[in-house]
Amino acid sequence: MRLEYFQMIDRVVSLEGDAIVVESRVPQESPVFEGHFPGHPLVPGVLLVETMAQASGWLILGRNGFAQMPFLMSVKEAKFRNFVGPDAPLDVTAKVTHDGSGYTVTEARVSSAGKRIADAEILLRSMPFPHPDLQAAMRANAARIGLPGHAA
Amino acid sequence: MAADTSATFDKVADIIAENSEVSRESITPESHVTEDLGIDSLDFLDIVFAIDKAFGIKVPVEKWTQEVNAGEKPAEHYFVMKNLAARIDELVAAKGA
Numbered sequence: 238m239r240l241e242y243f244q245m246i247d248r249v250v251s252l253e254g255d256a257i258v259v260e261s262r263v264p265q266e267s268p269v270f271e272g273h274f275p276g277h278p279l280v281p282g283v284l285l286v287e288t289m290a291q292a293s294g295w296l297i298l299g300r301n302g303f304a305q306m307p308f309l310m311s312v313k314e315a316k317f318r319n320f321v322g323p324d325a326p327l328d329v330t331a332k333v334t335h336d337g338s339g340y341t342v343t344e345a346r347v348s349s350a351g352k353r354i355a356d357a358e359i360l361l362r363s364m365p366f367p368h369p370d371l372q373a374a375m376r377a378n379a380a381r382i383g384l385p386g387h388a389a
Numbered sequence: 390m391a392a393d394t395s396a397t398f399d400k401v402a403d404i405i406a407e408n409s410e411v412s413r414e415s416i417t418p419e420s421h422v423t424e425d426l427g428i429d430s431l432d433f434l435d436i437v438f439a440i441d442k443a444f445g446i447k448v449p450v451e452k453w454t455q456e457v458n459a460g461e462k463p464a465e466h467y468f469v470m471k472n473l474a475a476r477i478d479e480l481v482a483a484k485g486a
Contacts, residue, residue, distance in 0.1 A: 310431055337441055338450040340434050362434060 255333035257296035289345035307361035418471035
């Protein structure tokens with residue numbers, strides 16, 4: 238997990254059908270923790286949302302074979318149930334709950350050491366890749382995290 | 390409108406009012422979803438999601454948009470409320486066929 242680069246996912250554990258399991262480890266140090274919060278470092282809730290959105294995005298890319306790029310459109314029922322700080326291992330799951338025309342809805346969840354951290358309903362809109370560089374970068378990232386079918 | 394399409398119109402109008410800032414009273418069978426009601430793309434996605442769930446269908450928005458962009462169908466065919474209700478009824482009927 239590299240918070241400053243929005244690289245929220247370290248590794249895909251499994252991608253089967255309509256569900257993905259990924260894992261990540263919160264870095265020991267990050268400039269983010271200097272502000273959030275001094276003396277009490279916590280991963281910001283918005284970055285937990287981003288983590289769930291990225292897990293959902295990899296699920297969609299894995300399912301559509303990189304035909305289109307998913308973009309975050311809405312987040313509903315986001316809940317932050319426990320604090321999570323430096324060096325915490327994160328398990329993230331996302332499951333498709335509705336496959337619409339041009340959009341996908343997922344239920345995503347973050348947990349750490351068996352404890353619920355956050356969950357949300359996430360809606361992503363899929364669109365043609367706006368630039369080939371983005372598609373290439375996403376494929377490279379897929380190889381980095383071991384998305385099935387895109388291993389390095 | 391036929392009786393069942395009228396019921397579909399009411400249901401869709403309720404969904405639009407619940408998922409946007411459009412008031413229920415301002416939605417008529419002649420309203421164009423984007424041009425008259427001013428629904429933006431995010432609200433429209435939420436509305437389509439709610440319609441999909443309420444009717445147990447998958448509104449083929451991508452296909453409709455392609456047909457409109459290709460000049461094969463006028464936008465009104467899909468996006469004027471009374472026609473949208475009729476298209477939804479067709480999708481529901483096709484699902485049950």
